[in-house]
Amino acid sequence: MPMHKNKNIVLVGFMGVGKGTIARALIKKNKKIGLDTDDLIESMENRKIKAIFEEDGENYFRKLEQKMAKWLEKSVKNCVISTGGGFYKVTNLSKIGTVVYLKSSFEGILKRLKEHENAEVKLAKRPLLSDLEKAKKLFDEREKAYESKADIIIDVEDKKIKVIINELTKILKN
Numbered sequence: 001m002p003m004h005k006n007k008n009i010v011l012v013g014f015m016g017v018g019k020g021t022i023a024r025a026l027i028k029k030n031k032k033i034g035l036d037t038d039d040l041i042e043s044m045e046n047r048k049i050k051a052i053f054e055e056d057g058e059n060y061f062r063k064l065e066q067k068m069a070k071w072l073e074k075s076v077k078n079c080v081i082s083t084g085g086g087f088y089k090v091t092n093l094s095k096i097g098t099v100v101y102l103k104s105s106f107e108g109i110l111k112r113l114k115e116h117e118n119a120e121v122k123l124a125k126r127p128l129l130s131d132l133e134k135a136k137k138l139f140d141e142r143e144k145a146y147e148s149k150a151d152i153i154i155d156v157e158d159k160k161i162k163v164i165i166n167e168l169t170k171i172l173k174n
């Protein structure tokens, strides 16, 4: 899979799948700079994602994601970009970089979140994870879309970070 001309790696996938953790490992290994779309949006708005959802609603947040996507396409090169779980919907995703979908089952994601030492914090900061039945529905709706938008699909379930990074690095080299 040849790298995108911008040389960015864009990690997409469902909430809690490990986009941030995998991004940090990739950054370390490849000596790249890392950016996270949720973090960028929080600094742009000077408030937390949770507050944006509560005060202005999800549609407003999606507009911010689209704005961020345009900026990333125009201005960012050679970075590892981790994204929010709904970022894959932006219209210019393929123009930002090589899109990597981190794939896991819903059960695998819940297991990962529950085992995390900060489990409560991780759940509390994600408004769309507060109702697990709804979250599962969202997961089912999105699964195929993530796959169709990805240049590369990596199955991350029950795998050590090191194995995931090696797998991805191999694919990117070919």
Ligand code: S3P
Pocket: 013, 014, 015, 016, 038, 049, 083, 084, 085, 086, 087, 125, 126, 127, 128
């Ligand atoms: C969302 C995922 C969140 C965050 C927002 C909406 C989603 O990011 O962008 O709460 O629509 O799936 P994470 O995937 O980092 O939790």
